[in-house]
Amino acid sequence: MKRESSTQEITAVASPSLALLKYWGKQDGGINLPATPSIAVTLGGLESRARVAFAPDGTGDLIILNGREQPPHHFAPMLNELRHLARDERGFVIESSNNFPTAAGLASSSSGFAAVAGAAARLLGLPTEPEQLSPIARIGSGSAARAVFGGFTLWPAGALSATALHPVDFWPELRVVVVTVSAGAKSISSRAAMEATRRSSPYYEAWVRDAAALLEDGIEALAERDLEKLGVIMRRSYMRMFGSMLAADDPILYWRAGSLNALLLCEELRGRGIQAWETMDAGPQVKILTEESSVELVLEELQAYFPEKTPLVASPGPGLRFVD
Amino acid sequence: MKRESSTQEITAVASPSLALLKYWGKQDGGINLPATPSIAVTLGGLESRARVAFAPDGTGDLIILNGREQPPHHFAPMLNELRHLARDERGFVIESSNNFPTAAGLASSSSGFAAVAGAAARLLGLPTEPEQLSPIARIGSGSAARAVFGGFTLWPAGALSATALHPVDFWPELRVVVVTVSAGAKSISSRAAMEATRRSSPYYEAWVRDAAALLEDGIEALAERDLEKLGVIMRRSYMRMFGSMLAADDPILYWRAGSLNALLLCEELRGRGIQAWETMDAGPQVKILTEESSVELVLEELQAYFPEKTPLVASPGPGLRFVD
Numbered sequence: 001m002k003r004e005s006s007t008q009e010i011t012a013v014a015s016p017s018l019a020l021l022k023y024w025g026k027q028d029g030g031i032n033l034p035a036t037p038s039i040a041v042t043l044g045g046l047e048s049r050a051r052v053a054f055a056p057d058g059t060g061d062l063i064i065l066n067g068r069e070q071p072p073h074h075f076a077p078m079l080n081e082l083r084h085l086a087r088d089e090r091g092f093v094i095e096s097s098n099n100f101p102t103a104a105g106l107a108s109s110s111s112g113f114a115a116v117a118g119a120a121a122r123l124l125g126l127p128t129e130p131e132q133l134s135p136i137a138r139i140g141s142g143s144a145a146r147a148v149f150g151g152f153t154l155w156p157a158g159a160l161s162a163t164a165l166h167p168v169d170f171w172p173e174l175r176v177v178v179v180t181v182s183a184g185a186k187s188i189s190s191r192a193a194m195e196a197t198r199r200s201s202p203y204y205e206a207w208v209r210d211a212a213a214l215l216e217d218g219i220e221a222l223a224e225r226d227l228e229k230l231g232v233i234m235r236r237s238y239m240r241m242f243g244s245m246l247a248a249d250d251p252i253l254y255w256r257a258g259s260l261n262a263l264l265l266c267e268e269l270r271g272r273g274i275q276a277w278e279t280m281d282a283g284p285q286v287k288i289l290t291e292e293s294s295v296e297l298v299l300e301e302l303q304a305y306f307p308e309k310t311p312l313v314a315s316p317g318p319g320l321r322f323v324d
Numbered sequence: 325m326k327r328e329s330s331t332q333e334i335t336a337v338a339s340p341s342l343a344l345l346k347y348w349g350k351q352d353g354g355i356n357l358p359a360t361p362s363i364a365v366t367l368g369g370l371e372s373r374a375r376v377a378f379a380p381d382g383t384g385d386l387i388i389l390n391g392r393e394q395p396p397h398h399f400a401p402m403l404n405e406l407r408h409l410a411r412d413e414r415g416f417v418i419e420s421s422n423n424f425p426t427a428a429g430l431a432s433s434s435s436g437f438a439a440v441a442g443a444a445a446r447l448l449g450l451p452t453e454p455e456q457l458s459p460i461a462r463i464g465s466g467s468a469a470r471a472v473f474g475g476f477t478l479w480p481a482g483a484l485s486a487t488a489l490h491p492v493d494f495w496p497e498l499r500v501v502v503v504t505v506s507a508g509a510k511s512i513s514s515r516a517a518m519e520a521t522r523r524s525s526p527y528y529e530a531w532v533r534d535a536a537a538l539l540e541d542g543i544e545a546l547a548e549r550d551l552e553k554l555g556v557i558m559r560r561s562y563m564r565m566f567g568s569m570l571a572a573d574d575p576i577l578y579w580r581a582g583s584l585n586a587l588l589l590c591e592e593l594r595g596r597g598i599q600a601w602e603t604m605d606a607g608p609q610v611k612i613l614t615e616e617s618s619v620e621l622v623l624e625e626l627q628a629y630f631p632e633k634t635p636l637v638a639s640p641g642p643g644l645r646f647v648d
Contacts, residue, residue: 202534203527203567210526210571232574239575243527243567247534250556251563256588257581264580 009053010123011323014114015042016107017146020234021218022241025198032142036211037157039218040146044317046100048111052119055091063094078140086124101183105283113140114147118320130319134161150319168316171225175295177288178312181258190282193252200249207244231277238279261305262286333377334447335647338438339366340431341470344558345542346565349522356466360535361481363542364470368641370424372435376443379415387418402464410448425507429607437464438471442644458485474643492640495549499619501612502636505582514606517576524573531568555601562603585629586610
């Protein structure tokens with residue numbers, strides 16, 4: 001036990017991982033092992049910041065997210081794994097906050113768990129390379145396995161860890177316009193929705209099979225930085241993900257009127273030759289992949305539908321980093 | 325050839341058939357043989373009216389729908405079948421009109437083809453009982469096989485004809501509130517969308533398999549006039565139909581922002597104990613099954629989302645009838 005470090009605190013920052021090909025559904029045999037392979041980009045500018053210190057002797061984990069204490073059980077498996085690896089039984093005091101809406105389909109759990117995993121690992125004296133942290137962060141939230149990396153990542157089906165596909169500067173012209181259709185927390189967590197889909201959707205098997213078939217083309221389109229080619233595959237992936245959810249019993253529907261307006265706008269823009277390719281996750285928000293040169297136009301067009309909102313514009317961002 | 329009847333004209337009226345369990349996809353081996361069984365209600369008050377006469381000697385079919393001449397090839401297979409049955413080669417002059425939006429997902433083709441089939445059959449001296457007309461009307465548009473009947477119908481998978489399940493007065497309290505979200509014609513015909521789903525959706529097989537599994541429960545819920553039980557099954561059916569379309573390549577999406585608002589409103593109403601169960605077809609419109617006693621409230625709530633629209637309220641309606 002390294003009692004000498006008990007007054008230390010570590011702050012880590014991570015950005016959310018936006019899946020271009022979707023992770024939806026878990027395999028048996030481990031915690032958060034994905035049934036489908038995913039490809040993702042880490043979104044610079046959106047940040048989860050976690051400050052981790054040891055808890056006073058003999059007390060358990062205290063977790064405060066955006067100023068509110070959280071039930072510790074969501075964090076326990078990941079924190080226990082870290083304690084196990086470090087052979088250190090102390091509890092943690094964790095304060096985490098996001099500079100973007102939480103639990104609203106903006107992958108805040110990917111960046112949140114990545115930041116906490118990183119800060120706690122460093123506090124414990126464990127290695128903090130993304131390759132080492134990925135399988136640990138995964139235990140907290142599947143997509144956190146990707147968010148520890150910057151740039152572009154691949155998380156194969158069934159894998160304990162994600163891997164880096166391309167570095168953060170691989171595609172400098174790429175932009176992601178994040179339209180926050182509704183900032184409220186989602187009605188059903190992605191964890192619960194995935195499980196309901198697996199359990200009750202007659203399309204789940206086909207979803208898993210088909211997602212594997214999309215992977216090779218997705219990797220190729222990304223390697224070529226071909227936004228149109230990638231966009232077509234992205235749409236297949238997210239539409240099939242949502243199709244598998246609609247078929248669940250009860251049907252799961254994260255879309256809101258504004259989501260549809262945003263995605264129909266993208267369709268219209270593409271009809272006018274503008275590369276604007278949307279994707280969505282477990283929530284009503286819409287993320288539009290476009291090129292730097294089209295961002296202004298996309299924002300202008302969005303203005304008509306969302307006069308009171310200013311979308312975030314993200315570039316491919318860095319992975320986990322520490323704040324001294 | 326019955327030349328003596330050449331100055332006669334017949335007018336028939338039919339109402340659209342709203343599927344509660346959906347027909348989506350065709351089997352091989354015939355024209356419009358459904359891959360999935362459907363259960364439907366014929367919607368009183370919405371009417372297609374067809375006036376049919378023989379064309380002048382030696383001229384082909386002339387078809388005018390809502391005042392506009394139509395390419396005759398959509399009607400040819402059904403009209404040829406009628407001519408074949410009657411051993412009469414004459415062409416028809418057909419004028420058809422709807423008192424509700426056409427080709428916008430309100431099943432106007434079901435009522436339109438049913439009315440034309442009926443009027444032409446009578447003109448030709450053929451039998452006009454729904455049982456006789458159903459397999460003929462089906463050739464024009466699958467769901468027309470149901471629309472020749474009033475009340476509640478069943479159209480089994482692969483069947484040449486629909487059959488009557490319950491008469492028009494079986495469930496007098498049932499109402500269908502038809503919200504015309506957008507009156508424009510749909511972007512892709514249901515015929516083309518079905519075919520694209522069959523050809524390219526990885527969920528199509530599961531859709532067909534699952535639709536068969538829903539049938540028994542659907543028939544039972546309808547027999548019991550249990551709106552809640554029926555509503556749950558209806559939602560499964562239409563959500564899975566749309567899920568199979570989202571997964572097509574390219575994705576097929578008929579929903580518009582207003583569609584989502586209407587269906588989320590139904591969810592909210594159900595949360596307040598009001599029986600309001602929506603369904604949708606190939607188009608953005610939303611049809612809400614409710615009870616007579618709740619219609620006023622449903623209309624009031626819809627008013628907030630659709631201030632400029634007055635939804636139609638239909639009851640179970642009669643089948644094909646003739647106007648003297």
